[in-house]
Amino acid sequence: MTQSIRVLHVDDDSSIADLTAAFLQREDDRFTVETATNADKGLGIIRNHPPDCVVSDYEMPGLNGIEFLQAVREQYPDLPFILYTGKGSETVASDAIAADVTDYLQKSSGSEQYELLANRIRNAVHARREAERADRQEQLMRLTEF
Template sequence: MDSAGDDTTPYRVLVVDDDEEVAATISLYLEDGTNLETVIETSAADALDRLEESTVHCVISDYQMPHATGIDLLEDIREDYPALPFLLFTARGSELVASKAISAGATDYLPKGSPEKYDLLANRTQNAIEQAEARADLERAKARFDALVKNTEYTVITIDETSHIEYVNDAVEDLLGYTPSDLDGERLDTIIPDRLADDHETAVESYLETGETHVDWNGTEFPAVHADGTERTVEIAFDEYETRSDGLLFTGVMRPVDD
């Protein structure tokens, strides 16, 4: 689905409710002071047709409708649109319905009621769309990143603020004997000699507190632990970047140092 949400292109929300007056009320609250526009359908079948015909960034559905419930609609949507935000907004509120909705892949569940519920619905709808857009942006960025580093001869490794490895490419096997799955989720000290592990942790903590580096980020040499237990001298250059979901990340590019 196309992205939206800037000043000229609003997010489009599909409101599904067999009561047209209720659907119109939802629409008014959603469009009041937000960057949302709504389209209304009064049956699950028409809602599915709408999804095939036009771009929709979120679905809000009632639960109890003729011929198909909101859960039925959700299950049909998830077959073709697994990441599309879906909020169940229904007067039939119960823990059972809420449990079914979440189990079927609903993004959120809200019972109808006072006007404040409609304000809350508008807020959660906006948040759900923005979070879905952020995840999609991240997936696209990861895909571009993977394409760039997949075939490089250098080892590319990303760690988080706690020094856990978030990503490493296939080149690590030639350099250090590990497969990417061997290192995924492990701490960086897996490839740092024990005698240097404390120094590394102290350096990271100091940088997070002060922003001051103690080594040359453009290239510094250190001994790395090979999968066979031996050490190999490598050079690493690294940088940092911040993500909305994972916080501060550090990505390094490693190469062997010629003997």
């Protein structure tokens, strides 16, 4: 049985958020995508029911995508976070890397971008789940050594 993947997509343009959610869910039936139109709403959703991956725009009112990432990292340091933005620049990418972003993807035209985004989400979630599984195995090994 394959595990579902809960994705939170935060974008101040609700039509883009809804379109992205629809394409992602069509791309992979394991995806359940919830949307929020700003970082504060996104943080509330994360606190109530942490997703498997966050996808966020950069330019938003209130907290921008990097500030949102930093707020998420304070409580959820290992939660996969993909900055998915139309405002691509070396400065934004550098700031995102410094803030420990999982992945960075620039929005483009065409439906191929959603296939790429879906792949990045799957890879990020898989890597986190494998790391968690390895941590549990290591803890079990330590317990059985006594």
